[in-house]
Amino acid sequence: MVFVKDGEIVAPGEPLCVEEEFEPGENVKKHNDGILASIISGVVKFDHSKRIVHVKPLKKVEEIKVGDTVLAQVKEVQDKIAIVNVISANGSALKHPKTAVILPSKRMRGSLEEYVGIGDLVIGMVVTCFTGIIGLSIWRPNLGVILGVCNKCSGMLIKSGRTLVCTRCGEKQKRKIVPYYGNLERLASMLR
Numbered sequence: 001m002v003f004v005k006d007g008e009i010v011a012p013g014e015p016l017c018v019e020e021e022f023e024p025g026e027n028v029k030k031h032n033d034g035i036l037a038s039i040i041s042g043v044v045k046f047d048h049s050k051r052i053v054h055v056k057p058l059k060k061v062e063e064i065k066v067g068d069t070v071l072a073q074v075k076e077v078q079d080k081i082a083i084v085n086v087i088s089a090n091g092s093a094l095k096h097p098k099t100a101v102i103l104p105s106k107r108m109r110g111s112l113e114e115y116v117g118i119g120d121l122v123i124g125m126v127v128t129c130f131t132g133i134i135g136l137s138i139w140r141p142n143l144g145v146i147l148g149v150c151n152k153c154s155g156m157l158i159k160s161g162r163t164l165v166c167t168r169c170g171e172k173q174k175r176k177i178v179p180y181y182g183n184l185e186r187l188a189s190m191l192r
C-alpha cells in the first residue's frame with residue numbers, strides 16, 4: 001500500500017507506504033507497525049527499480065539579494081516608507097512572497113503617498129538586505145509603479161498624457177511610474 005504520489009511534498013512523520021512495497025531510503029524511517037514515514041519536509045521519490053523510497057529535502061527558501069529586480073504589491077503607504085509584498089524576483093514568481101520596504105529618496109518631495117498607492121504593482125530594486133529587512137528603491141527611471149490602483153475606488157489607473165486617471169471614477173492620481181506603465185505582457189513575463 002502506497003499513501004502518497006511520487007513527487008508529492010510531505011511533512012515530517014507523514015506515512016509514505018508499507019514496508020512490503022519499498023525499503024526506507026534517504027530521510028525515511030520504518031516504524032514498528034511496518035509503515036515507512038518521512039523524517040523531514042520534502043519531496044517523495046519512489047525508486048521502483050530498487051524498490052526504495054526517498055524523501056529529498058525541499059529546495060532552500062529563495063533568497064533575495066542586493067541588485068535583484070523585484071515585482072511587489074504595495075500593502076501600506078506611510079509618509080516616508082511603504083510596505084510591500086514581493087511576489088517575483090528576477091523574472092520568476094516566488095513560492096513564498098516576502099515582505100519588503102520601499103525606501104525614500106533624498107530627492108523625494110513630500111510624502112511617499114505621492115509616488116505609490118496601496119494595491120499598486122511596483123518594480124523595485126533591492127538596495128539593502130541588512131538585518132533581514134529587504135529595502136527597495138523605486139527611484140531609477142526604469143523602476144516604479146507598473147500598474148496602479150485608484151486610492152478612492154480601487155479602479156485601475158490608466159496613463160493619460162502625463163497623469164494617471166482612474167478607469168472607474170475618473171480621479172487623477174500621481175505615481176512614480178515605469179516607462180512601460182500598464183504593459184501587461186511585461187508584467188506577465190515577470191511572473192513565470
Ligand SMILES: [Zn+2]
Binds near residue numbers: 151168169
Ligand atoms: Zn477611482
